[in-house]
Amino acid sequence: xxxxxxxxxxxxxxxxxxxxxxxxxxxxxxxxxxxxxxxxxxxxxxxxxxxxxxxxxxxxxxxxxxxxxxxxxxxxxxxxxxxxxxxxxxxxxxxxxxxxxxxxxxxxxxxxxxxxxxxxxxxxxxxxxxxxxxxxxxxxxxxxxxxxxxxxxxxxxxxxxxxxxxxxxxxxxxxxxxxxxxxxxxxxxxxxxxxxxxxxxxxxxxxxxxxxxxxxxxxxxxxxxxxxxxxxxxxxxxxxxxxxxxxxxxxxxx
Amino acid sequence: xxxxxxxxxxxxxxxxxxxxxxxxxxxxxxxxxxxxxxxxxxxxxxxxxxxxxxxxxxxxxxxxxxxxxxxxxxxxxxxxxxxxxxxxxxxxxxxxxxxxxxxxxxxxxxxxxxxxxxxxxxxxxxxxxxxxxxxxxxxxxxxxxxxxxxxxxxxxxxxxxxxxxxxxxxxxxxxxxxxxxxxxxxxxxxxxxxxxxxxxxxxxxxxxxxxxxxxxxxxxxxxxxxxxxxxxxxxxxxxxxxxxxxxxxxxxxxxxxxxxxxxxxxxx
Numbered sequence: 154x155x156x157x158x159x160x161x162x163x164x165x166x167x168x169x170x171x172x173x174x175x176x177x178x179x180x181x182x183x184x185x186x187x188x189x190x191x192x193x194x195x196x197x198x199x200x201x202x203x204x205x206x207x208x209x210x211x212x213x214x215x216x217x218x219x220x221x222x223x224x225x226x227x228x229x230x231x232x233x234x235x236x237x238x239x240x241x242x243x244x245x246x247x248x249x250x251x252x253x254x255x256x257x258x259x260x261x262x263x264x265x266x267x268x269x270x271x272x273x274x275x276x277x278x279x280x281x282x283x284x285x286x287x288x289x290x291x292x293x294x295x296x297x298x299x300x301x302x303x304x305x306x307x308x309x310x311x312x313x314x315x316x317x318x319x320x321x322x323x324x325x326x327x328x329x330x331x332x333x334x335x336x337x338x339x340x341x342x343x344x345x346x347x348x349x350x351x352x353x354x355x356x357x358x359x360x361x362x363x364x365x366x367x368x369x370x371x372x373x374x375x376x377x378x379x380x381x382x383x384x385x386x387x388x389x390x391x392x393x394x395x396x397x398x399x400x401x402x403x404x405x406x407x
Numbered sequence: 408x409x410x411x412x413x414x415x416x417x418x419x420x421x422x423x424x425x426x427x428x429x430x431x432x433x434x435x436x437x438x439x440x441x442x443x444x445x446x447x448x449x450x451x452x453x454x455x456x457x458x459x460x461x462x463x464x465x466x467x468x469x470x471x472x473x474x475x476x477x478x479x480x481x482x483x484x485x486x487x488x489x490x491x492x493x494x495x496x497x498x499x500x501x502x503x504x505x506x507x508x509x510x511x512x513x514x515x516x517x518x519x520x521x522x523x524x525x526x527x528x529x530x531x532x533x534x535x536x537x538x539x540x541x542x543x544x545x546x547x548x549x550x551x552x553x554x555x556x557x558x559x560x561x562x563x564x565x566x567x568x569x570x571x572x573x574x575x576x577x578x579x580x581x582x583x584x585x586x587x588x589x590x591x592x593x594x595x596x597x598x599x600x601x602x603x604x605x606x607x608x609x610x611x612x613x614x615x616x617x618x619x620x621x622x623x624x625x626x627x628x629x630x631x632x633x634x635x636x637x638x639x640x641x642x643x644x645x646x647x648x649x650x651x652x653x654x655x656x657x658x659x660x661x662x663x664x665x666x667x668x669x670x671x672x673x674x675x
Contacts, residue, residue, distance in 0.1 A: 219636035227639075284536060286618065291637040318536040319618025320625075322632060330618060334519035335535035 182209045184381045185230060187221040189237035189293065189368070190323040191260065191341075192398070194348045196235075199397035203388060209381055217292035217323035225250055225373055232382035235370035235389065237342075238293040242369040254369040257389040259404035261343040262297050262366050263355040265331055270338070273356055275305065278338045279312040286327050286336040289320035294327070297364045298340040304362050328353070342366065344402040367407055433650055440643040448644035456622040457630035458648065464538065464626060465606040468545040472553050472602055477595065480557030481583060495558070502551045506611025509548055513616040517543065540617035541624050549606040553598040560594025561587060593664045600660040604653050 184207075188196050193215045200211045214221065218236035222245055225231055234251055236242050242254035266272045278285055288295030302310045318336060321327045327339040332352050346355040357363075370389055372382040388394045390406060399405075448454055483495065501509060515521050518535055519528065527534060534540040564587055572582045588595070610628040617624040619633065627649050634642040 217636065223636035223639065286536070289619070289633055291633070317620070318623075319620050320633070321619065322614070326614070326618075329615070330536070333514050333535070334524070335514075335618070 182378050182381060183212060184209055184232050184378050184385060185212045185214065186233040186235065186385060187214045187216070187224065187229075187231045188233075188235040189218045189221070190215045190325050191237050191294070191345055192235065192368070192401075192403075193325070195344070195397045195401040195403065196394060198400075199388075199392075199394040202393035203385060206393075207381060207384060209378075211385075215325075217288075219291040219293070220322065228375075230375075230377055231373050232376040232378050233370060233385050234373055235368065235386075236293065237366070237368055238296070239367050239369040240296075241293070242371050246371060250374050251371040252374065252383075252386075254371040255386055255390065256367050256369045256406045257386075257395070258368040258398050259407055260366040260368065261355075261357075261402075261404070262301065262364050263341065263343045263346060263357060264338060265328070265341045265346050265353045265355055266338050267331060267334065268352055268354050270354070272338055275309070275313070275358065275362070278316065279309050281312070281316075283316045283338055284318045284336045285313065285316040286319045286321060286330045286339045287317055288324060288327060288340070289322055292321075292323055293366075294324050294341060295320065297366060300364045301340070301358065301362050347402045365407075368403070436643055436646050436650060440640065440647050444640050445644045445647055448641045449648065451641065453621050453625075453630060454641065454645055457625055457627045457645070460538070460541070460622060460624075461607060461626040461628075464541045464545055465603060468542050468549060468606050469599060469603055471542070471546050472550045473599065476550055476554045477557060477588070478583075480554045481561050481587060483554075484558045484561035498554055499551050501548055502555070504548075506548065506609070507615065509544070509612035510615025513544060513547060513612060518616065535616060536618045536620070536624065538617075538623055541613050541626060544612040544616045545606040545609050548609050548612055549602040552605050553595075553602040556598025556601060557591070557595050560591035560598070563594065564590045596660055596663060600656055603656055607649065607653060607656075 186196070186200075196213060196215075200213060203209075204211050214231075218238060218241050221231075221234060222236070222241045225234060225245060226248075234242065234245065235257075237260070239254060239256060242251055245251035246254055264272075264275060264278065272278060272283070277283065287298045290296065290299065302313055305313070319326075319330060321330065324341050324345050327336075327341050328345050328349065330336045331339050332349060343355050346353045370386050372379055372386055376382045385394075389398070449458075483491070483498075504512070513521075514535075517523050517527050532539065534543055568590065569582050569586045572586050573579070577585070608628055609626070610632065613619075613624065613626060614629055614632075619625045619629045621630075625633065627645055631642045631645045631649070634645065
């Protein structure tokens with residue numbers, strides 16, 4: 154029953170049967186990739202190359218890593234899962250829903266503010282009246298944010314949490330609120346800031362505060378196209394998608 | 408002797424398919440969540456906050472819709488002028504807009520960087536990331552449901568009654584309040600019920616325009632979405648509550664109307 158509800162709500166990813174019948178050599182196969190929202194630009198730019206090389210169609214679904222994991226748990230027909238942390242792929246793997254996760258990239262956790270903002274440090278975010286937007290607790294960016302805040306002196310952490318005005322379901326929500334001027338500051342990945350073309354600026358955090366952000370991917374156990382899925386995951390560490398990730402500002406796997 | 412035709416069978420089958428399709432997801436919600444889970448999840452402060460916020464913002468937005476929508480619908484229904492069809496289309500447009508478009512539109516209009524953003528700010532009104540923003544989003548998406556139904560209801564009123572009251576010296580305002588509204592009431596209530604249901608269920612525009620924060624902007628649909636990935640049980644329970652509240656609204660409207668305004672509640 155649960156899977157049915159999810160399929161009704163999430164039109165992409167499940168619903169229409171991905172099994173096109175036969176499996177003729179010249180019939181393109183379809184790969185369904187669920188990737189963390191923070192990789193949207195990078196994966197979108199390299200997917201056509203992969204399609205060309207593998208003579209297959211790639212269907213991309215971007216959302217918060219937690220949501221994508223929930224869809225897989227509910228039985229969505231997905232081949233590849235690429236998350237913005239290692240915890241969720243590890244969890245899925247231990248539940249036998251995903252292959253052994255491969256760490257393929259790192260990202261930098263930064264403070265993002267509008268291009269013309271005066272805020273230049275975490276102290277600025279703690280000031281009363283600053284409107285802060287962060288990721289909700291269940292999504293990796295929100296978990297990283299809370300990890301980082303917990304490393305601050307208790308008073309400062311409290312002051313910053315008091316300034317939170319919205320818990321967004323994914324990084325897109327945080328970036329959108331900042332670009333629209335609805336918020337003064339947010340915590341996102343440096344790649345999200347790069348993608349705004351100067352509308353936002355990234356402020357580096359002191360190294361002892363910055364959480365380690367590692368991306369990991371795996372092939373879904375019930376993948377309709379496991380082999381092609383494996384090739385896509387391999388391509389995240391070397392090939393068109395690895396290059397695209399690098400170009401977007403992602404770091405190499407640790 | 409009439410031969411049993413194939414047509415009634417097609418009709419019956421269609422109804423069976425439609426009923427199954429429409430009720431299955433709702434039934435599944437109740438099958439998947441036990442009553443114990445439901446009660447337990449309501450004990451959670453976040454869920455209660457969401458319910459309270461949903462009821463409060465919906466009530467305010469319905470109040471605004473009734474106050475402004477009723478006279479507006481009356482005017483549209485009782486006058487004929489050039490371009491009326493265009494005006495009706497403009498009023499109905501939000502009905503067919505995807506919630507994401509409503510969210511973007513509201514941001515572009517009254518968001519901090521929107522065309523009227525400066526004016527709103529200068530007036531000291533905070534909309535984005537504030538409860539008032541939720542009310543604006545709900546009002547935008549729900550009002551066409553009421554206004555459209557109200558226009559139909561006013562247009563269907565037998566004008567001789569109203570004209571008689573005018574001949575007897577009553578002002579138009581008096582006629583509107585004493586004749587038009589009471590006679591059109593069943594239609595107005597039906598429109599209000601539709602608007603109420605839509606406002607309670609509003610999701611996309613609220614998230615984009617007002618954000619999601621417990622007790623401030625996180626209404627029940629947003630709370631459901633927030634729990635979907637990590638606490639599916641709790642999301643199911645909140646969904647069940649929303650289904651129950653919405654069903655209660657629909658039923659009470661039908662009962663208030665004695666059963667015929669929305670099309671024969673009781674068997675004839």
